[in-house]
Amino acid sequence: MFTEKYTEKVLEHFANPRNVGEIPDADGVGEVGNPACGDMMTFYIRVQDGRITDVKYKTFGCVAAIAVASVVSELAKGKTLEEAKALRNEDIARELGGLPKQKWHCSVLGAKALKEAILDYEARASGKPREKPARPKRKQACPECGVENPLTARFCMQCGAPLEVSCEA
Known part of the structure; x- marks a missing residue:
């Protein structure tokens, strides 16, 4: 049996997650999940003048998934849309002081959920809602x-x- 070793920062974000919740009338919403492990993340963003002014999220998942969502919410707040879209899973893992190899996918989910929320906002702002492809x-x-x-x-x-x-x- 293996045990995951988490950094103090991962454990801190897990025990005291920041920005948890929903923005009922969010400007953009992004939802992603990993069917293999069961992690689900939904990000809600508020945008003003091309900058993310508020971020909330709901996450169902493991220690790493919760810590990742918390850190992503902190990293995204105050950034321009382009800066936030450029956020990579490596940036997230580095901010947390690293993640166990088997939990790396959580950082990918966090970056993807934020990007999906931004793409949703951009589609709404352009007046052309995104068509989400039907998943088989x-x-x-x-x-x-x-x-x-x-x-x-x-x-x-x-x-x-x-x-x-x-x-x-």
């Missing part, structure tokens, strides 16, 4: 009980039977 349903039936599970699931969510993990997801 990627599921597999459990050989034991028949319940549909994500392709990336290793075990059935219903009965716990082992499943084949697909790289397609």
